[in-house]
Amino acid sequence: VNGLYRALLALAPPRLRRDHAADMEALFTERLAAARTNGRAAAAGVWLRAAADLLHARAQSWRAERVPLTVYIDERTTIMVGSDLRYAWRALLRQRSASVLVVFMLALGIAANVAVFTLVNGLFLRPFPFPHPDRLAYINTAAPKWNLDVVGINYPDFDRWTKDQKLFDALMTYQGGAFTLSDGAGAVRVRGEYITREFTKVLGVEPILGRTFTAEEDRPKGPPVTILSAALWRDRFGGDRNIVGRAVRIDGAARTVVGVMPPEAAFPGDVQLWVPMAGDPAQAGESYGGDAIGRMKPGVTIEQADADLKRVHQPIWDASDKDHVVTPFVKPLHETFVADYRSAAKTITGAVALLLLVACANVAAMMLARALARRREMGIRLALGSSRMRLLRQLLIENLLLAAAGSAIGLVAGRAAVGALITLIPDQFPRWAVFAIDVRVVAFAVLSVLMTVVLFGWAPALHAVGGDLRSAVGSTTNGTTGAPRGRRTLWFLVAGEFALSAVLLVCSLLLVKAFDRVRHTDPGFRSDHILLTTIPLSEETRPKADQWLGFWNDLEPRARQLPGVDAAGVITCAPLDGCHLGNFFIAENALPRPDGKNPVVLTRMATAGYFQAMGLRLREGRFLADGDIASRALTRDDITNGRVPLVIVVNESFVRTFWGEHANGVGRRVKFNWTPWMTVVGVVADVKHYGLERPMRPGVYLPNNFNPQSTMTLALHTKVEPSSVTASLRELVHQIDPEIPLVRPRTMETLIEQSTALRAAFSWMLAVFASLAFVLAIGGAYGVATYLVTQRTREIGIRVALGARTADVFRSVVSSGVAVVAGGVALGLAGSVLVARQLGTALFGVSTHDASVLVPVTVVLVGTALLANGLPARRAARIDPMKSLRTDG
Amino acid sequence: MAAETLKPHFFYILLALAEGDRHGLAIARDAQALSGGSVRLWPATLYGSLDELRARKWIEELPEHPEDESERKRYYRLTRTGRAALNDEADRLARLARLARARTRLGDVR
Numbered sequence: 001v002n003g004l005y006r007a008l009l010a011l012a013p014p015r016l017r018r019d020h021a022a023d024m025e026a027l028f029t030e031r032l033a034a035a036r037t038n039g040r041a042a043a044a045g046v047w048l049r050a051a052a053d054l055l056h057a058r059a060q061s062w063r064a065e066r067v068p069l070t071v072y073i074d075e076r077t078t079i080m081v082g083s084d085l086r087y088a089w090r091a092l093l094r095q096r097s098a099s100v101l102v103v104f105m106l107a108l109g110i111a112a113n114v115a116v117f118t119l120v121n122g123l124f125l126r127p128f129p130f131p132h133p134d135r136l137a138y139i140n141t142a143a144p145k146w147n148l149d150v151v152g153i154n155y156p157d158f159d160r161w162t163k164d165q166k167l168f169d170a171l172m173t174y175q176g177g178a179f180t181l182s183d184g185a186g187a188v189r190v191r192g193e194y195i196t197r198e199f200t201k202v203l204g205v206e207p208i209l210g211r212t213f214t215a216e217e218d219r220p221k222g223p224p225v226t227i228l229s230a231a232l233w234r235d236r237f238g239g240d241r242n243i244v245g246r247a248v249r250i251d252g253a254a255r256t257v258v259g260v261m262p263p264e265a266a267f268p269g270d271v272q273l274w275v276p277m278a279g280d281p282a283q284a285g286e287s288y289g290g291d292a293i294g295r296m297k298p299g300v301t302i303e304q305a306d307a308d309l310k311r312v313h314q315p316i317w318d319a320s321d322k323d324h325v326v327t328p329f330v331k332p333l334h335e336t337f338v339a340d341y342r343s344a345a346k347t348i349t350g351a352v353a354l355l356l357l358v359a360c361a362n363v364a365a366m367m368l369a370r371a372l373a374r375r376r377e378m379g380i381r382l383a384l385g386s387s388r389m390r391l392l393r394q395l396l397i398e399n400l401l402l403a404a405a406g407s408a409i410g411l412v413a414g415r416a417a418v419g420a421l422i423t424l425i426p427d428q429f430p431r432w433a434v435f436a437i438d439v440r441v442v443a444f445a446v447l448s449v450l451m452t453v454v455l456f457g458w459a460p461a462l463h464a465v466g467g468d469l470r471s472a473v474g475s476t477t478n479g480t481t482g483a484p485r486g487r488r489t490l491w492f493l494v495a496g497e498f499a500l501s502a503v504l505l506v507c508s509l510l511l512v513k514a515f516d517r518v519r520h521t522d523p524g525f526r527s528d529h530i531l532l533t534t535i536p537l538s539e540e541t542r543p544k545a546d547q548w549l550g551f552w553n554d555l556e557p558r559a560r561q562l563p564g565v566d567a568a569g570v571i572t573c574a575p576l577d578g579c580h581l582g583n584f585f586i587a588e589n590a591l592p593r594p595d596g597k598n599p600v601v602l603t604r605m606a607t608a609g610y611f612q613a614m615g616l617r618l619r620e621g622r623f624l625a626d627g628d629i630a631s632r633a634l635t636r637d638d639i640t641n642g643r644v645p646l647v648i649v650v651n652e653s654f655v656r657t658f659w660g661e662h663a664n665g666v667g668r669r670v671k672f673n674w675t676p677w678m679t680v681v682g683v684v685a686d687v688k689h690y691g692l693e694r695p696m697r698p699g700v701y702l703p704n705n706f707n708p709q710s711t712m713t714l715a716l717h718t719k720v721e722p723s724s725v726t727a728s729l730r731e732l733v734h735q736i737d738p739e740i741p742l743v744r745p746r747t748m749e750t751l752i753e754q755s756t757a758l759r760a761a762f763s764w765m766l767a768v769f770a771s772l773a774f775v776l777a778i779g780g781a782y783g784v785a786t787y788l789v790t791q792r793t794r795e796i797g798i799r800v801a802l803g804a805r806t807a808d809v810f811r812s813v814v815s816s817g818v819a820v821v822a823g824g825v826a827l828g829l830a831g832s833v834l835v836a837r838q839l840g841t842a843l844f845g846v847s848t849h850d851a852s853v854l855v856p857v858t859v860v861l862v863g864t865a866l867l868a869n870g871l872p873a874r875r876a877a878r879i880d881p882m883k884s885l886r887t888d889g
Numbered sequence: 890m891a892a893e894t895l896k897p898h899f900f901y902i903l904l905a906l907a908e909g910d911r912h913g914l915a916i917a918r919d920a921q922a923l924s925g926g927s928v929r930l931w932p933a934t935l936y937g938s939l940d941e942l943r944a945r946k947w948i949e950e951l952p953e954h955p956e957d958e959s960e961r962k963r964y965y966r967l968t969r970t971g972r973a974a975l976n977d978e979a980d981r982l983a984r985l986a987r988l989a990r991a992r993t994r995l996g997d998v999r
Contacts (some may be wrong), residue, residue, distance in 0.1 A: 012933050013933075013937075015940070016933060016936055016937055016940065019936070019940070020913070020932075020936035020939075023912070023913045023914065023932070023936060023962065023963070024932035024933065024935075024936055025932075026914055027913065027914055027917055027930075027931075027932045027935065028932050030914065030917075031929075031931075049931060050931055050932065053931035053932060053933045053934055054932075054933045056933070056934070057933035057934065057937045060937065061937075
């Protein structure tokens with residue numbers, strides 16, 4: 001019973017406990033027994049009262065003992081920690097520059113870690129801002145036989161899945177779109193989404209105003225409605241709370257606002273308004289497009305969900321797709337949206353871990369050097385009766401002080417670095433990713449610091465104090481160099497630093513080289529003085545294809561007349577713009593495909609002017625000409641009856657893929673499976689359509705009237721700064737129709753820059769890390785060399801006194817250091833070839849043992865190591881023997 | 890006289906010891922009985938007070954224990970100074986009691 005009270009007695013002043021423990025316990029037992037007869041509450045009261053009594057006594061004793069007659073164990077501990085702190089502070093101040101260096105290096109490693117961990121955390125670890133984000137699954141279809149990873153969602157299929165599935169709470173499909181929102185003041189183009197009505201249920205979001213779509217609204221010919229984003233509601237409608245029920249004009253037609261959504265509902269990002277998908281389940285053979293998301297029931301795994309979806313897809317396969325061309329699949333949602341950044345983030349994280357290792361090795365080396373240099377001090381203190389524990393504790397406190405300062409500075413610096421890194425690549429990160437320094441980041445940093453301190457700070461301390469007393473005191477008094485074990489550890493650390501720095505330097509230089517190569521890739525078109533703008537026509541006001549064709553045929557020559565414009569052309573799908581329209585072609589006399597797969601061909605409709613404006617290079621034949629493009633849109637009849645001669649321009653990849661490496665293209669014939677043969681009239685050089693570092697597919701250009709589009713991209717080649725033409729172009733379009741907006745007027749240079757921004761940031765960051773590691777390694781080598789020379793002052797003095805020449809001394813000091821560094825660098829170079837292999841495609845074809853990278857790295861590392869060792873060596877060689885022999889340490 | 894006011898638990902400890910030598914537990918029991926149950930000395934307070942009274946030389950610890958009790962218990966005895974202090978406090982309380990009575994009687998009249 002009274003074990004507890006005995007434990008409570010720890011609260012009492014020690015003297016009271018020592019003198020009266022048994023009596024106090026007896027009294028308490030009596031009180032407790034008496035109270036028990038009055039019930040549990042009374043007994044509990046006794047416990048409380050007794051605890052209060054003990055605490056009160058403790059407080060009293062503190063107050064009373066301002067002048068302690070006896071030193072108690074507890075108080076002594078307190079006093080000694082205080083004195084340790086003071087002592088540590090003085091010790092650190094004594095070696096001020098060394099202490100600052102250690103703090104600086106720790107801070108550096110921590111800042112880099114915090115920054116990168118925050119980015120990685122924001123992208124990969126932090127869940128989506130939806131309830132139970134782990135239950136969200138991405139759904140789409142793939143067509144392995146067509147060589148397509150993602151086909152899109154076909155609405156009738158989606159409808160069947162929704163009705164028959166058993167393992168999801170709800171499914172949604174969405175497709176991004178751009179909408180023209182017009183009112184009396186003018187028109188704006190906003191990004192939006194076609195969406196099915198259960199999206200709020202899937203994402204777990206609630207409208208902040210009004211409601212979501214009803215089943216009635218989400219069907220063909222349902223009432224025209226829309227939901228606004230909070231941002232659009234605020235910016236465009238002044239946050240009017242009576243917006244629900246009001247009509248707004250979208251794409252020239254009135255739609256009633258039924259609700260307003262919170263910001264997090266904008267998934268996958270930048271959605272300003274939603275309109276119902278209004279899909280028709282009866283419309284078989286509709287197009288494939290968009291994506292789907294499902295909320296899995298609790299406890300359902302991705303594999304189970306995937307199997308469920310394939311089960312409900314079976315009737316569709318049986319009915320219309322016996323070859324299983326299109327297969328639905330389920331993936332974790334998060335995985336789908338972060339795939340792009342994963343490899344980059346992995347590399348950066350690895351690089352930062354290496355940098356932290358270098359920083360730690362450096363700190364360890366400095367700590368060890370300090371500890372070795374203080375062996376004598378420690379030895380004397382031991383001899384005077386100080387306990388080993390006490391010395392270890394004091395060293396630990398010193399290291400903790402350094403670590404605390406280092407981590408505080410590192411956290412602040414890391415925070416600043418996160419901000420800098422994010423602004424560096426503003427458009428490249430998905431909008432839902434939130435980059436905030438959270439508790440985990442701080443915990444991670446603090447943990448790494450503590451590990452560093454305990455592992456690297458204490459090990460040297462044990463080393464220094466662990467030896468026997470006599471050698472500790474003696475080693476430094478009799479003038480020998482002493483502590484060979486410590487010296488070996490020091491050199492081992494320095495070699496490690498150089499090895500890691502070599503790995504970082506090689507990898508980052510390889511990536512910088514790869515970046516340079518990407519940037520200087522020939523895009524296949526003129527990249528300067530090009531302005532692109534997408535122009536969408538409202539299919540409400542212009543329902544017919546002929547009207548669209550008429551608009552483009554009218555716009556192009558007028559745009560060419562604008563001041564400062566050299567050439568103008570229109571295309572469905574401009575390069576580096578993230579757009580793709582793929583088709584299958586049949587080529588006459590095509591070579592058999594080695595893999596048996598029919599490749600997807602990038603299909604574009606363009607005007608004759610486009611080829612001039614973009615400066616595409618002709619390889620064979622001719623470009624499309626004005627004569628190829630009739631003034632009216634071709635109907636399906638025109639095409640299938642062969643009433644008009646059909647011509648086409650293909651790219652080099654097309655010729656190579658279908659007819660072989662050195663084949664001619666002009667005069668050969670190709671067709672869609674539903675058309676007659678079309679004659680190839682020209683072959684153009686490949687254009688880097690998907691990005692400078694992505695491979696190009698076979699591609700074709702068809703005349704603009706083949707299948708006119710309501711939304712096209714206008715390309716202008718300008719004599720002046722391209723963005724300066726935007727205003728006059730906008731005026732021109734406004735003259736034709738004031739309701740037509742210009743979408744994202746952008747220069748080709750911007751597009752190229754954006755397409756390489758991630759790689760630029762990535763290479764740049766790695767280069768910075770590598771430079772930091774390099775600086776740390778040099779600092780470490782210099783510090784260790786200096787320390788060792790200082791330790792050998794007396795020995796060198798004796799040598800000089802005995803007639804050693806300056807050069808001999810210099811050589812003996814330098815050679816050992818350089819040998820160690822050379823070993824480290826060699827190890828690092830071997831390692832870097834292995835590590836660089838992991839970079840894979842990020843190297844963009846740069847060889848992992850590229851001599852133009854490896855040679856300079858070796859030369860620079862060994863050269864600077866020579867310098868770092870040479871400076872202290874030179875000092876050593878100039879030692880005045882008389883002076884050095886008089887020093888006693 | 891200017892005697893300092895005695896802490897109540899000091900007073901009861903001294904009072905208990907005025908009747909004879911006692912160990913701590915007995916002092917606590919006596920104090921509770923003498924105060925009609927209102928003064929309960931809790932262990933740390935009791936032994937802390939005993940230590941302090943001993944430091945003031947108002948009580949002393951008996952060098953030998955009475956034979957009938959277990960050896961562990963420490964016995965305390967009131968010293969001459971202790972008895973004087975108790976007397977002073979008793980006088981002070983008596984004066985205070987008289988004053989209180991006088992005042993309440995005046996109050997009755999009013």
